[in-house]
Amino acid sequence: MKVSKFGGSSLADGNQLQRVFDIVASDIDRKIIVVSAPGKRFNDDIKVTDLLLKYAEATINDVNTITIIESIKERYHSIAEYFNLPQESLIDLDEQIAHLSQRHYRSFDYLYAAFAAHGEYLNAQLVAKIFTHLGMPSRFVDPKEIGLLVDNNARSATFDSSSYASIATLDLSTNERLIIPGFFGYTKNGDMATFSRGGSDITGSIMARGLDADLYENFTDVSAIYAVNPKIISNPQSIKQMTYDEMRELSYAGFAVFHDEAIIPAIQGGIRINIKNTNDPSAPGTFIVPPTEVQNTTPVTGIANSNRFAALYLHRYLLNKEVGFTLRILEILKRHNISYEHMPSGIDDLTIIFDKTSLSQQQIDNMLADISAEIKPDTLKWLPSYGIIMIVGEGMRNRIGALTEIVTPLKENGISLQMVNQGASEISIMLGIQPDLADNAVKAIYNNIFKV
Template identity: 85%
Template sequence: MKVSKFGGSSLADGHQLQRVFNIVNADSNRKIIVVSAPGKRFTDDIKVTDLLIKYAEATINDQNTETIISDIKQRYHDIAYHFGLPQESLTDIDQQIDHLAKKHYRSFDYLFAAFAAHGEYLNAQLIAKVFTYLGLPARFIDPKQIGLLVDDNARSATFNTQSYETIAKLDLSTSERLIIPGFFGYTNNGDMATFSRGGSDITGAIMARALSADLYENFTDVSAIYAVNPNIITHPAAIHQMTYDEMRELSYAGFAVFHDEAIIPAIQGGIRINIKNTNDPDAPGTFIVPPTEVQETRPVTGIANSNRFAALYLHRYLLNKEVGFTLRILEILKRHNISYEHMPSGIDDLTIIFDKTNLSQDKVDAMLADIAADIRPDTLKWLPSYGIIMIVGEGMRNRIGALTEIVTPLKENGISLQMVNQGASEISIMLGIQPDLADSAVKAIYNNIFKIE
């Protein structure tokens, strides 16, 4: 049995949904279908989820929502009309869109979560109708009815692993395809709460693990995961196989093809993942598998970079001699509910790297004020934009000269680094760099490792 997840670009309009139907219809093993909300149909288009967020904002601010509601309904209607579904089959979807603004929510965060989750929630209902209408029996499954529970973090929820036992009871003996909306679950209070953006991948992985799927297929709009961002390198090498840990490291550092948190259920269940292209379903794609299944061909599997980070640099003489120094820093972060990503250090200095998408300026100012007052560093600098490059590969483990192959091309191109940090697993090396130099650095490293072999 396969769990097949389709992303927003695969479901953007009727033409794309027809491709999805053909893929599902071609393989009876594709039993569980996890779907995203309709994505962009063209470059300047707006995703349905973003329309729903606008709807939420207008509702909170007591603004007129008629145009936004009409735009949201039209996206679903256009898909239905492509297949000739009768108008009355959309009545319940229209009513749910209208009803969103009339419900009571525990907080604005839960309101936002419920509105955003309805992109997937309504699309799953529509797709079940379309498949059935086309002669492939399908049934919509509400995550509530299978007990897909999450914690109370309304807009960045964490899955309750006790739900695996409940989900596993889902009856798969029926000939129907089961259509499940991704991206959200329910709290114990019955409220919708969403995973972080791109969280439909997480739903797919949860279903695959709970149901012990033979394969988790993740359909997107690329025929493989590439060793580097194609916007930086033209026609980069495709990755045919990679390990769970390699994918998690690369997803975290900028590979947007697969959500980094979605790897965890797959690892725990030993589920193989296949990234495939909805527009080219016969292409083999990229398999994400346990380390024992991968034959290494290069020292480096992929290079990712992201500028979504910020950094705090702190210098104080003899900080390495002060017992509890790091603990005092961490207590300040906890006080302000701030998580950090990395903390490389020297004998007299410390750099703390943050995901700036999780920070507000007020939080940053308060944190810096407390560190200045409580820690009294000799130097304290806030770097609001900090680039990270992650070089990842199982082949780097115990490889002599791996760091030289990465750093030498940077030296030859006059690119300086702000930080070098190798993880204990030895499969990744992290570089800190000025954001405006990141693309040039990635290009230099890629050309040295992948093109000169």
């Protein structure tokens, strides 16, 4: 049995949904279908989720919502019309959209979560109706029905693993395809709460583990995961197979194909993952598997980079001799509810790297003030934009000369580094670099390692 998840670009309009239908109909093992909300149909289009968030904002501010409601309805109606689905079949969806602004919510966060979740919630209902209309019996399954529980963090929910027992009882004995909305679950109070970015990937991974699937297929708009961002290198090498840990490292550092958190349930369940292209379903795609299943390990699997980071640089003589120094820093971060990504250090220096998308300016200002007052460093600098490059590969484990192959092309191209750090797993090397140099650095490293 396979769990197949389709992203927003795969469900943007009727033509795309026809492709999805053909893919699902071609394999009876594709039993569980997890869907996102309809995405962009063209460059300047608006995702349905973004329309719903505008609807939420208008509701909170008591602004007339008629126009935005009609825009949301139109997206679903246009898909239905492509398949000649009777208009009366959409009455319940229209009522749900209108009713969103009339319900009571425990907080504005829960309001935003419920509105956003309805992109997937409504689309799953529509997909089930259309598939059945086309002759493939399908049933919408509300995450509430299978007990998919999350914590009370309304807009960045964490899955409650006790839900696996309930998910495992889902009846798969019928000939129906089961259509499940991604991106959200329910709190114990019955409120909708959404996962963070890429949340439909998380739902798919949860369902695959909960049902002990043979394979988790993640359909997107690319035919494979590539060794480097195609926007930086034209026609880069595709990755046929990679390990869970390689995917985690690369997703974290910039690979946008797969949410770095989404892979965790699959890892825990030992479920193989196949990234495939909705528009080219015959392409083999990329398999993500346990390390024991990888064949023909190459020195480097992929190179990722991201500029979403910021860094704090601290210098103080003999900090390595001061017992509890790092603990004092961590206590300040805890006080201001700040998590950090990495903390490379030397005998007199310490750099703390943060995901700046999770920080407010107030948190930054308060943290810097407290470190300055309590730690009294000789030098304290805040670097608001800090580039990270991650070179990842199982073949780097115990490989002599791996760092040389990475650093030498940078030296030859006159590119300096701010930080070099190898993970304890030995499958990744992280470079800190000025953001404006990152793309050229990636090109230099890729061309040397892959011998372009």
